[in-house]
Amino acid sequence: MANYTTEQIRNVVLLSHSGAGKTSLTEAMLFSAGVINRLGRVEEGTTVSDYDPDSIKRRISINLSLLPCPWNGSKINMIDTPGYPDFLGEVKAGIRVADAAVTVVCAASGVEVGTELSWGHAEEAKLPRLVLVNKMDRENADFARVLAEIQKKLGKKCVAIQVPIGAQQEFQGVVDIIAMKAYMASKGEEREVPSGVKAQADSLREKLVEAVSDVSDEIMAKYLDGKEVTSEEIRTALKRAVAAGAIVPVLVGSGLQNVGVSLLFRNIIDYLPSPAAMTYKTTDLQSKSEIDVKADPSAPLSALVFKTSADPYVGKLTYFRVYSGMISSNSQVFNSTKNAQERIGQLFLVRGKTQETVPQVIAGDIGGVAKLAATSTNDTLSTKERPLSLAAIKFPPPAYGAAIYPKTKADLDKLGLVLPRLVEEDPTLHVRREMDTAETILWGLGETQIEVVADRMQRKFGVEIRREIPRVPYKETVTAKVQAEYRHKKQTGGHGQFGHVWLELEPLKRESGFEFTERIVGGVIPKNYIPGVEKGVMEAKQEGVLAGFPVVDVRATLFDGSFHPVDSSDMSFKIAGLQAFKKGMAEADPVLLEPVMKIKVTVPDNYTGDIISDLNTKRGRVLGVSPQGGISVIEAMAPLAEVQRYAADLRSITQGRGVYSMEFDHYEEVPSFITQKIVEARRAEKAAEKA
Numbered sequence: 001m002a003n004y005t006t007e008q009i010r011n012v013v014l015l016s017h018s019g020a021g022k023t024s025l026t027e028a029m030l031f032s033a034g035v036i037n038r039l040g041r042v043e044e045g046t047t048v049s050d051y052d053p054d055s056i057k058r059r060i061s062i063n064l065s066l067l068p069c070p071w072n073g074s075k076i077n078m079i080d081t082p083g084y085p086d087f088l089g090e091v092k093a094g095i096r097v098a099d100a101a102v103t104v105v106c107a108a109s110g111v112e113v114g115t116e117l118s119w120g121h122a123e124e125a126k127l128p129r130l131v132l133v134n135k136m137d138r139e140n141a142d143f144a145r146v147l148a149e150i151q152k153k154l155g156k157k158c159v160a161i162q163v164p165i166g167a168q169q170e171f172q173g174v175v176d177i178i179a180m181k182a183y184m185a186s187k188g189e190e191r192e193v194p195s196g197v198k199a200q201a202d203s204l205r206e207k208l209v210e211a212v213s214d215v216s217d218e219i220m221a222k223y224l225d226g227k228e229v230t231s232e233e234i235r236t237a238l239k240r241a242v243a244a245g246a247i248v249p250v251l252v253g254s255g256l257q258n259v260g261v262s263l264l265f266r267n268i269i270d271y272l273p274s275p276a277a278m279t280y281k282t283t284d285l286q287s288k289s290e291i292d293v294k295a296d297p298s299a300p301l302s303a304l305v306f307k308t309s310a311d312p313y314v315g316k317l318t319y320f321r322v323y324s325g326m327i328s329s330n331s332q333v334f335n336s337t338k339n340a341q342e343r344i345g346q347l348f349l350v351r352g353k354t355q356e357t358v359p360q361v362i363a364g365d366i367g368g369v370a371k372l373a374a375t376s377t378n379d380t381l382s383t384k385e386r387p388l389s390l391a392a393i394k395f396p397p398p399a400y401g402a403a404i405y406p407k408t409k410a411d412l413d414k415l416g417l418v419l420p421r422l423v424e425e426d427p428t429l430h431v432r433r434e435m436d437t438a439e440t441i442l443w444g445l446g447e448t449q450i451e452v453v454a455d456r457m458q459r460k461f462g463v464e465i466r467r468e469i470p471r472v473p474y475k476e477t478v479t480a481k482v483q484a485e486y487r488h489k490k491q492t493g494g495h496g497q498f499g500h501v502w503l504e505l506e507p508l509k510r511e512s513g514f515e516f517t518e519r520i521v522g523g524v525i526p527k528n529y530i531p532g533v534e535k536g537v538m539e540a541k542q543e544g545v546l547a548g549f550p551v552v553d554v555r556a557t558l559f560d561g562s563f564h565p566v567d568s569s570d571m572s573f574k575i576a577g578l579q580a581f582k583k584g585m586a587e588a589d590p591v592l593l594e595p596v597m598k599i600k601v602t603v604p605d606n607y608t609g610d611i612i613s614d615l616n617t618k619r620g621r622v623l624g625v626s627p628q629g630g631i632s633v634i635e636a637m638a639p640l641a642e643v644q645r646y647a648a649d650l651r652s653i654t655q656g657r658g659v660y661s662m663e664f665d666h667y668e669e670v671p672s673f674i675t676q677k678i679v680e681a682r683r684a685e686k687a688a689e690k691a
Helices: 022-032 053-058 085-097 113-124 143-153 195-213 217-224 231-244 261-271 409-425 447-461 527-540 570-587 605-617 646-654 672-690
Strands: 009-016 065-071 074-080 100-106 129-134 158-160 162-165 173-176 181-184 189-191 248-252 279-284 289-294 302-311 315-324 326-328 331-335 340-344 347-351 354-358 360-362 366-370 380-382 388-390 400-406 430-434 439-444 465-468 475-478 482-490 497-507 514-518 554-562 590-604 621-627 631-639 659-669
Touching (some): 009 022, 009 113, 009 261, 065 261, 065 347, 074 261, 100 143, 100 261, 129 143, 129 261, 143 158, 143 248, 158 195, 162 248, 195 231, 231 248, 279 315, 302 388, 302 409, 315 326, 315 360, 347 360, 380 388, 447 465, 475 570, 482 570, 497 527, 590 605, 590 646, 590 672, 605 621, 605 646
Parallel strands (some): 009 074, 100 129, 129 248, 514 554
Antiparallel strands (some): 065 074, 181 189, 279 289, 347 354, 347 366, 400 465, 430 439, 482 497, 590 631, 590 659, 621 631
8 A cells, every 4th residue: 555644534434223234335436446346245245344244144243344445646544333232342443543523324224323322422422523424225215215314313413415326226326416416326427417316416406505504604694695605615614514524424325336426425524534633632641731732743742552453373463543643563652541652563554354564653653563561452552762553442341141061171270361351352242251150251242242252262372162141149148046965976886976065056237247156165175276166157158058158247256165185186176167157057037049130221311211120120219310311320229130131131122222231239128929939949969960
């Protein structure tokens, strides 16, 4: 690829609901730019963007893909992102390093849930945008209906600057209503506007002039005077309005038929900003102050690592966006996040799975490098003399957990090495060892993401795992104060065994833990045997008498007993302590405790009633509902056992529009009718293990 200046670069992220045709669109763009000589197809797994075997298998984008396209002396770094909600982390990374966005809407399906969610993320990042109504060749495609839907759901600032010529099988080309010219078929041959769409084009041009007049006093004056507004005046005002976020131009096309793609390129270059026009916030670590930097190759270096890929053959691949300065091949940079010097080897530009070596990556551009030692996603690369820090990507917190078990001993040995590499590759994944259940829990954004990770572990690293719903870490406690005696007496050929203890068990306040105390007087049990009793009690509390769960919130007090001067030993008193504790637990009205989670659900107002009803069926208690301008925030408590798969339930109820956070709050008693079911299930499980 030729060398480009910062002014010639555009960094554009593609956003949409899953299935709106982003990947086919990028394929058409690469073909039109002359980067590839034949159009790949998603169905055949031959696209440049979806090269990952998991994407090919599922026919959905799973990873962010970088797709640089040269066009008329400019370089457009297209960032194709997944539309499926389980891979939101990739979307967040793409938005963070882009300067603008193209939101793709299907001409048949219209504005879908994923469209609205990705639009919200782009709004939050304040990205200038274009909207492309794609798949105009598809059955049921209707531009007028979809345009009205876009303006209703995404805002009145979305204004058409193109009109399709025909629709569905009759889709032939696109009318540019600024120039009032038609561009036919995939070659984009310029013609006069067909009479069949002239009235619609005139009407939409009038609305466009109306919209730009709000941001241009000159156009407003001409508009009010009834004078003709020139195409050049519209373009100049529109460029300012798009950059300010006041107007979002709506375009049309078909990625599959490669119609309207050359016009999309032109509009990206004309209306979306280059890095040279932007100012970026960074923190000067020496002065501890926030400063603005420009995308100037001669400025001090600041580059953000936004993606890390673990490859068992090539090693670690690191993708970065340079905000200021430049990085050269075979040089040194300073990782200001890790406070470590990093050696840069051969730099490359990435296009799908291919890499093209380059001598340097300048301000505004995106590049990659292999085998960095300390650097990972969200790190800032700068210089030791002027350490800068860029704002990190805010990845969504994990909401779905699966207990993972290695299938073989060999898999177990590899698992500890593979999991950290996968977590480094995808920051939305978390791994936690649950001590109470002795399980390794892999957390992510949804079931599909965890399935993909399992497939990736097997394919990349040869590790096979089983996935199960995590066990609930129940506890046991007592509700009555009791005294229990146990005399351990055993006669053998030589010395016998003798230990005799009295224990008092009493309930403690919730979250108090477990206490062992003693109030032995008169030496009825010698002091050197008391630690043996404690060992027995501490061992016994690991498995309660109800269902074998750990015992908490109990005080066990050793208050009496007796010993034999010859036959007593530490082991005798350990056994006596253990058995006395079990006996006391059985008599002290034991109960099960379950973890209760605090849940915060954010949903559109019209789903509030459904969410509350669903929480009630999950033994939940709603603590409060806070309406916040069309959005409701519902706070509730619910047992973990009922909400382990809440991510899927919420997605189903709200069609993906709801989000939630969940954290442990406290333990409380399990209702008796549920306790019985848990106890029976636990007994069956233990019987199966023995069999």
